[in-house]
Amino acid sequence: MVKCITLRWFGHLERLAESEMTKVVILGDGGVGKSCLMNRFVTDRFDEHSFHTIGVEFLNKEIELGGETYTLQIWDTAGQERFKSLRTPFYRGSDMCLLTFSIDDPPSFKNLEMWRKEFVYYADVKADFPFLVVGNKVDLERRVEREEAEAWCRENGDLPYIETSAKIATNVEASFMMCLKRWANIESNQERLTMPDTVQLDGGGSDRRLCSCSS
Numbered sequence: 001m002v003k004c005i006t007l008r009w010f011g012h013l014e015r016l017a018e019s020e021m022t023k024v025v026i027l028g029d030g031g032v033g034k035s036c037l038m039n040r041f042v043t044d045r046f047d048e049h050s051f052h053t054i055g056v057e058f059l060n061k062e063i064e065l066g067g068e069t070y071t072l073q074i075w076d077t078a079g080q081e082r083f084k085s086l087r088t089p090f091y092r093g094s095d096m097c098l099l100t101f102s103i104d105d106p107p108s109f110k111n112l113e114m115w116r117k118e119f120v121y122y123a124d125v126k127a128d129f130p131f132l133v134v135g136n137k138v139d140l141e142r143r144v145e146r147e148e149a150e151a152w153c154r155e156n157g158d159l160p161y162i163e164t165s166a167k168i169a170t171n172v173e174a175s176f177m178m179c180l181k182r183w184a185n186i187e188s189n190q191e192r193l194t195m196p197d198t199v200q201l202d203g204g205g206s207d208r209r210l211c212s213c214s215s
C-alpha cells in the first residue's frame, strides 16, 4: 500500500487529508496489449501502433467502489525479456497484479506461469496473492479457448478470469473493477481478523462513572 499524505492550509485551519493509493501491476508477454489496456482504462484511447514499453510506466485513475473513492496507480511493465532487470524492481509494494495474455497468441498464454513466478519472487509475496488473469484482444480470431484459460485459472488457485479488448473497449473497466473488488475483499477480511473482540478502556469502569457524575 502506497500512502499519499496531502497537507492543506485553509484559513487558520490545517487539515490533514490522507488518501490511499492502490498499486496495480500489469504483466504479460510483449505485445499482448498491456499499455493499451492501461491507456484505454485511464484515457479511453486506443493506439493502433503502440510502441514497446521500456522498463515501466504508470498512470493514476480514481475509481468508485461501495461509496468510496480509490486511486489506482497502474504500472505498465515491459514484456520483452531484455527489459527484465528494468521492470522487476517495481513489483514490490503491489496490491494487485493482472496476468495478461492475448487470446490470439498461445505462447503468451503458456507464459502466464512464468509471469506469476517472476512476480511472486520479485514482489516477495505469497502465491495466494490477488492475481487476475486477463485474456486480451477478443476482437481477434481466437487461438486460446476460453475453457482452456478457465481451467488454468482453476488449477492455479481459482484465479478470476476475464476477457477484454483494449481496441473495442470490451471489459476493460470491468477488469480493473474486478481486481479492486478482489483486493477490497481481502483487505476487509484481514481487518476483521485483526480487529480485537473486546476493547480495553483506560482506567476502571467505576472511575469513569465517578468522573461523569462529578461533571
Ligand SMILES: Nc1nc2c(ncn2[C@@H]2O[C@H](COP(=O)(O)OP(=O)(O)OP(=O)(O)O)[C@@H](O)[C@H]2O)c(=O)[nH]1
Binding pocket: 028, 029, 030, 031, 032, 033, 034, 035, 036, 037, 047, 048, 049, 050, 051, 052, 053, 054, 077, 078, 079, 080, 136, 137, 138, 139, 140, 164, 165, 166, 167, 168
Ligand atoms: N486487435 C487488438 N489489438 C490490440 C489490442 N490491444 C493492443 N493491441 C495492439 O497490440 C499491439 C501491442 O500493444 P501494447 O499495448 O503495446 O502491448 P504491450 O503488452 O504493452 O507490449 P510491451 O510494451 O512490449 O510489453 C499494438 O499494435 C496494439 O495496437 C486489442 O485489444 N485488440
